[in-house]
Amino acid sequence: MSSTPEPDRFVLRDDLPVPAASGLTVPVGATVLVVEDAREPGPVGAAILTGDPPLLVLEGLWVRPDAFAVAGPDLARAVGELVCARASTSGAAVLSVDVGADDVLLLDVAAGTKVLGERMVxxxxxxxxxxxxxxxxxxxxxxxxxxxxxxxxxxxxxxxxxxxxxxxxxxxxxxxxxxxxxxxxxxxxxxxxxxxxxxxxxxxxxxxxxxxxxxxxxxxxxxxxxxxxxxxxxxxxxxxxxxxxxxxxxxxxxxxxxxxxxxxxxxxxxxxxxxxxxxxxxxxxxxx
Missing domain, CATH: 3.40.630.30 (Gcn5-related N-acetyltransferase (GNAT))
Structure with missing residues (x-):
């Protein structure tokens, strides 16, 4: 896999179960989105969406560790862009996500997007x-x-x-x-x-x-x-x-x-x- 993956290499599917290796929990009624790479077997990413348009929430995002180790933030952003595109075409006006201060994956995906709020302690x-x-x-x-x-x-x-x-x-x-x-x-x-x-x-x-x-x-x-x-x-x-x-x-x-x-x-x-x-x-x- 190149360090800058081409977007057209990836396919977003909603007919597959969440990959067991992801560790993602699927709430009742949530939508599971799985990203596949046309050049490699198996999923390279997955996302869990909850809510109904126009308000959706990204509850979880996963990128396969070995693929991320090669492509890094570029792969995370490619997966994120596919998820955002699906949310938009479904009628969503907002796709919110809570990004932990040390969550490297979501920090890459959320970079350059509007901040709705901060949680502090x-x-x-x-x-x-x-x-x-x-x-x-x-x-x-x-x-x-x-x-x-x-x-x-x-x-x-x-x-x-x-x-x-x-x-x-x-x-x-x-x-x-x-x-x-x-x-x-x-x-x-x-x-x-x-x-x-x-x-x-x-x-x-x-x-x-x-x-x-x-x-x-x-x-x-x-x-x-x-x-x-x-x-x-x-x-x-x-x-x-x-x-x-x-x-x-x-x-x-x-x-x-x-x-x-x-x-x-x-x-x-x-x-x-x-x-x-x-x-x-x-x-x-x-x-x-």
Whole structure:
């Protein structure tokens, strides 16, 4: 195999089982795509797609190690291009993939495509101290309904890019996510849903899920009201999240930040968060 494989050498098939050597798991209802090389026996690549057009997710990608050792990133990109072409012809507007920070294969495939978001995590010190000047209290049942409606709308707008620009689909996704994550409202287990306060005046809110993974609390939402921004309350709010995580018995704090939110990304990095994975849209190149 040459080091720069010609695209017309490869055939994408959807009538073959996932190669056993790939180790890929096939979720119920997923589509298995297998790539063959016309000049060699056996598959050289495979992909697992879930979802329905216009929104598809690349759940897994495999390239045969010996073939990759010869052709390297060129083969990975050739397989990726075939998968993207199939997704596009099926009617997909978005083909998202979560790329781990050390996933060499997917980093090659996703290079040059739009970043939809980043997942970040940090270690929380055992002696974390509540921030001076910013307190919190539990949200009340009377406050939950208006807050939920407002946040569903805001979350849908944030998710618009991930929904192919379709606000209706983004709203449906937001409703599903809120129903899944807050099935019992304020009584949902392992959940801190609080108002951030200065004195007794609300200045924002914070939503944290505890034990989302071993030792992991996860910030689902944090916001400082616009009238109170620019005074360091966003940074203080994240310290509150650390305090809540430690009180719940977790020693790590994770979150997701949307691709266009550069201000939040800089804030989190300055507070010690590191990127664990990046979500890309493989159908949206960022440049030539």
């Amino acid at each position: 940090k270690r929380v010190a055992a002696d974390v101290v509540p921030p001076a000047g910013l307190g919190w209290r539990a949200m009340t049942p009377a406050e939950l309904g208006p807050w939920r409606e407002q946040q569903v709308v805001a979350y849908a707008e944030d998710n618009r890019e991930r929904s192919g620009g379709d606000l209706v689909l983004a709203r449906e996704r937001a409703e599903r996510d809120f129903a899944r994550l807050l099935p019992a409202g304020l009584a949902t287990p392992d959940t801190s849903l609080v108002l951030l306060v200065e004195g007794e005046a609300p200045v924002g809110h914070l939503w944290v899920r505890h034990r989302r993974g071993p030792g992991l609390s996860y910030v689902y939402d944090v916001e400082v009201a616009e009238a109170h921004r620019g005074r360091g309350l966003g940074r203080a709010a994240m310290v509150v999240a650390e305090v809540l995580a430690r009180r719940a018995g977790d020693d790590r704090l994770g979150l997701h930040v949307f691709g266009g939110n550069d201000v939040a990304r800089r804030l989190y990095r300055s507070q010690g968060f590191s990127v664990t994975s990046t979500e890309h849209d493989l159908l949206a190149p960022t440049g030539p």
